[in-house]
Every structure is written in structure tokens, then in C-alpha cells.
Amino acid sequence: MTRAGTVSEVFLAFLRLGVTSFGGPIAHLGYFRDDLVSRRRWMDDRAYADLVALCQFLPGPASSQVGFAMGLQRAGFLGAVAAFLAFTLPSAVLLVAFAAGASLFGGPVGDGILDGLKIVAVAIVAQAVWGMARSLTPDAPRAGVAVVAAALAIFAPGSVGQVGALAIGIVAGLVLLRGAAEQPGESLPSFGVSRAVGIGCLAVAALALVGLPVLAAATGSGVITLADAFFRSGALVFGGGHVVLPLLQAEVVQTGWVSPDAFLAGYGAAQAVPGPLFTFAAYLGSVSAVGPGGIVGAAVALAAIFLPGFLILVGVLPFWDALRERPWVRAAMRGANAAVVGILGAALYSPVFTTAVTGPGPFVLALVGFVLLTAFRIPAWIVVIVGAVGGVLLALV
Template sequence: MNNSGAPAASTGQGSISGEAPRTGSVGEVFAAFLKLGVMSFGGPVAHLGYFRQELVIRRQWLDETTFADLIALCQFLPGPASSQVGFSLGVLRGNGLLGGLAAWLAFTLPSAAIMFAFALGAAHFTGPVADGFLHGLKLVAVAVIAQAVWGMTKSLTPDRPRAAIALAALAVVVLFAGSFAQVSAIVLGAAFGLWLCRGEAAAVSGRLNFPVTRWNGGIALFLFAALLLLSPVVTAATQSHALALFDAFYRSGALVFGGGHVVLPLLQAEVVTPGWVSNEAFLAGYGLAQAVPGPVFTFAAYLGAVMNAPPNGFAGAAIALVALLLPGMLLVYGMLPFWDAIRSRPIAQAAMRGTNAAVVGILGAALYHPVWTSAVTNPRDFALALFGFLLLVVWKLPSWIVVVLLAAAGTLSQFF
């Protein structure tokens, strides 16, 4: 398992052997993913289910095994798994980079527009009703992150070595606050995975044939590394807040193993700790992000818009959203022509097992602070957060229903 939380690739026979699925137009790709961007509620695992139903079953763009192989690739990489799968399907169907960009834009646009609109209205949304509504959204964040920790603990730390890695990562993040501690926990997780998590290599299946040359893939990987390494240097030299904003979100997007929920502690360290966004506004926006369709990473559009210092508004939203999603897209595009040669190597699989375990620890630390400490202030808050958690885990209600119920409960609590 990895950052999507979806099952690993199936063990069936190769999906395609030298013969790629038929291609379509960029317009067709945009239309299909715009529909998915409007209807895909429920997080990355649910998104992959929507993709399968619409693109594998109904439209027959590709077969089941090819789809499973593609999920395996995006599980291997940091970044938002559902967006990466969608981007890759756009590359495959749209016959290149333009198809991938069309899929990315169409899938991202609906939820980004909703988050941006909420950011614009947040400053004018004041008073007891607003306070209760926003507090309810903060309780949603508690329930959603607790659900993520619960599910990821079961799937990503099934044995003692990986549980130990998760606990060590949690300790590192708690004792040494900040984004550097989170990056260190991920790196240490990979190192300990190589030591403790070696075992029999998992079976892989099929071949993936994409219209991406190794040269173009290498360029994408070079751009990924160059932006990651040079952005902080250029930012320090210029003292530009716009570049600092890009660097903070790009770094967060480049280091997110574990899906949308894991970006929470990384972004919190980058925007709340320096005072760019208040913790209350941060958690309220994250709570709303659970109710909108499409990728959770569009939370970045909200954060960029509500920044205390310019660039904010539309410019801040655009910079933050592109910066957070760009590294994942560069990585998956760069890896497409190389994936078959890498994914079967035991050393790569061991490193990823350790990294995934470290993700559980990082998310567990985030559940306590800032999520729990800022949202749960009395027994009633605890009861509402537990209620939301049980609705998600036991009754398996869609997250948007939990958002509506807890936001309503938070609002009503101001009058009783």
C-alpha cells in the first residue's frame, strides 16, 4: 500500500505487450476529467474507483491490468495519487503531455474554484454563527485525520519493524518541530526500511507503454530536482515572498508520501508557524476541503488566497496550487518510461515500506498537534469529534455528509 491507500497492482498477465491503448483527443480528455472533477467525492481511494468506473468500464480507455499497474506507479511516488493517476491517464489517452495537462486541469478546477470562493468569503463571515460553523469544520479535521491514522496504521504498519519506524517518526516530529523534522522522519523511514523491511519482493505485473521518451522523462526528473534544490537558495537571495510561497508549497508537495492527509503537517509547518495563515483559518479550510470533490490538494488554493501578506487572493491561490501539485506531476511524468525497470527491485520496495511507516508516525503527530489541541477544548467537542470518526469508520458515510453534520452541530452549539 502507499499514498493512495489503494490496493497494489494486480498479479494478472501483462496488459499490453508493445501495443498501447488507442488514443483520443485532448478535448475528450478534458471533458471526461471535468466530469470526474465534479463528481469525485470521498478522497483518493474513492477517486480511483470513479476513474475505474468511468474510464476502464464505461469508456474502455484501458484494461483492468494496465489501470492496476498505473496505480502501483503512483503509489510508489510522493504526491497526490489520484491526481497523478489522472494525469498519467491523460498522457496515455491524449497522446502526450497536453493530454496530461488537460486531465490535471479539468480534475483540479472544480474543487479549486470552491476553495478559492470560500477563502474570499471567509473574511466577511464573522459572528457567533460563523465561529460555530468554523469550529465544526475544525472538528471535521479531527475526525478525518483520525480516520486516516486508523486506516493507515492497519495497512502500512502490519508488523513490529514498521510499527517501530512509525513510533520513531512520531518522536522525531514531536521533539523537533518544523518541516525539517518531517523531512528527516521520511528520510530515516526509508533508511530503516532498507535495514528492517527487506523481504521477498512483491509480484509485479504487465508492462506500461506511454508516449514519453526516456529523454523527456529525464528532463522532467531534472526539473523536479532543480526546483527542489534551487528554490530555497533563490528565495534566500531575493527575499521575495512570492518565491518563498512557491518554495514552501513545492517542498511540501515533493515530500508528501501518504496522500492528501499527510500534507497537513507539512503545510502547517510552512504557513502557520511563520504566521502567514492563522491556525484557525488553516483548520477551517482543511475541514471544508473534505466536503468538496476532487483532490484534497486544492486546499492550497484556499491557503494561498488567505495569506496575510501578498501575494494573496487569486495570485496567491494560483502560486500555491501549482507549486503543491507540480512536483507530483513532474515525478510521475519523469518515471513513466523507467517504471518497469525499477518497480520489481527489492531494495526499492523495502525503502517504500519504511517510508510509508514513517508517514503513519508523522500523521499521528499531526493528529495531536495542531489538529486535536486547537479543536477539542471541552467534552462536547470530544463527543462531536468521536461521533464524526465513528460515522466515517463504522457507518462509512461519505466525508461530505460528516462535514455537513459537524458544521451544523458546531453552529447550533453557539446557541445552547
């Protein structure tokens, strides 16, 4: 693998991603690939697709788990924490500011910016699908797996379709791809997590899932009650993103902690900021009637909703390091990697393309962004600015 990095390098790389990565979890994976895989070469496409497939199978916010693992591989546990903080805090700060009444998104210019950023996500995801397809579906069987996975993900949206598509890819890999050649590339990275640490993280996650509600009931503490609600939401959702919304609604709206109007307003604001949708928890924690509220409530909710996914990921990684070098596992992952391409392709169609490209103007802007990324090799953050300006121009015209 490439040389080890530094914590500051990881923090700055993810901070830039944290302020420019619009468009939801699938778009985030595209941004990660463009900056960290294609440009910085922290890992190759094979290792990246392996990691994406693993995180899709685990509970928690998939794109944030991928970022956490890349920070871990690059600069150890401090690098993982740096990746999480840098990628998450920009949107969390904006949402807490929104909760305090400092809405930054409104009017025709603001709406145009948001529309332009959605259109940029089309170009980012299209680039990721194009690049990953070239390296991960080099033959007819794997291309076929990608098409089947895309069809399943389109017709069965949500985590059920994604997990089902990955399962089909794994079975196809075991049956059809045992003799397929590996694509040339770098060796698989090691995440440097011992089995003792992994088992400890899994034990902490299980203990917290069982113990927090008991502790909340025994103490009556608003802080622990708040942490329990968000920890449980983070531990029981697969795929992340919008899938967590029903769980959060059940925890904070149906219990009367947050009004339905406030919940919907915060959800709208969460669509308008970069970074992971799980930062919606910061908004909910700050306005919740249970817990300390404000910045402290936001910090408790934010930490609690991300923590279980990270604990489970770290718990699984040492066993994953050992398993994935076995021939039958490699065959299964060849199929799963092809399925990841199909899942990304399905997400490119819906919701990324269908919600952003609403006419000829948005289509042309998305095409411009794609060409800037692929032909001119313009960095993604510059394309984000171009998209925002283009969105404003389209709104004014």
C-alpha cells in the same frame, strides 16, 4: 489496476473533495484515501502510501501533488489538470472574494461551523490512520517503525521531522524488512510519463527558477516579478501547508507588497476554507501592490506557486516507476510506508486533535464522525455536513 477513468470523472471527484476537504494537508490525505482509495478504488493502500511518501520527499504542496498524480494515473495529463483545478478553485475563489471584502466567515454561527469542520478533520484523519495501519503495518517491525516515526514527527514538528521520519523508515526497511511479505493487493499503477517528458519538466523547473528573477530584473514587469516570487516559494518548500508561510511572508510582507495586517487576515481566511493552504497565494496575488492585482494577480500567483511542485513531480515519476519495482527499493518503501502511518498518527495528535478537540462536546462530535465513517460507511461529505451542524449546536449551547 482498475480501468482508466475519464477527465470528467476526475474533475467531479476532486470538485467534491475541493468543497469538503477541510483541515489542512494531512486531513486532505485522509479525504483522498476515504474517497479515492477505499470507495472508488483508483489504487490500493500500498500504491497510495508509496505516492504519499514520494510527495513528502519532494518540494511543493504534498497533498496537491498526491491529487495531481492520482488524476494523472486515472486520466492522463488532462486528468491531472482537472484534479488540480477542481480541488484548488473552490478555496481560491473564496479567498479572492474575501480579498474583495466579501467575508463569509464571522459571527457565532460562522465560528461554530468552522469549529465543527475542524472536528470533522479529526475523524477523517483517524479513519485514514486506522485503515492504513491495518494494511501497511501488519507485523511488529513495521508497527515499531510507525511508532518511532510518530515520535520523531511529534517532537520535531514541521518538514524536518517528517523527512527525518521517512528517512528512518527507509533505513529500517533496508535493514529489517528485506524478507517481509508484500500485502496482497493490486499491482502498482503506472503513471505513463516517459523519461523524455520527465527530463523536460525538470529542465523547465530549473530554468524557471534561475531565469524568472533575471527576466524580472531585465524587464521590470510586475507580472513576472510576482510570478518569480511565488514560483520560488513553491519550489523551495517541503511538505507544503503551513511550512510555506515564512517564505511567503518574506516575499510579500518584508518587501512591502502586502501589509502585515492584510497578510494575517488572509491567513485566517485560508484556515476557514476547504482545499490546499497554497491557495493563500491567490489572496496575496489579488491584494499585492506589485503585479496586476485582482483576479489576474490571483491567477498568476496561484499558477506560479503550484507549478514547480507539479513539474518536479512529473519529472521524477518515470524514474520512480522503474525504481520502485526493484527488491531493495520495495524493502525501503515498506519501511517508508510504515513511517507514513506514523507521520499521519503524529499529525492526528498535533495539530489536528489538539486544536479541534477542546472539551467533551468536541470529543463526542469527533467520535460520532469517526463511527459514521468506519462503522456506518457514511461518505465523508455527509460527515462534513454533520460536523458543521454539530459545531453550530455546540456554539449555541
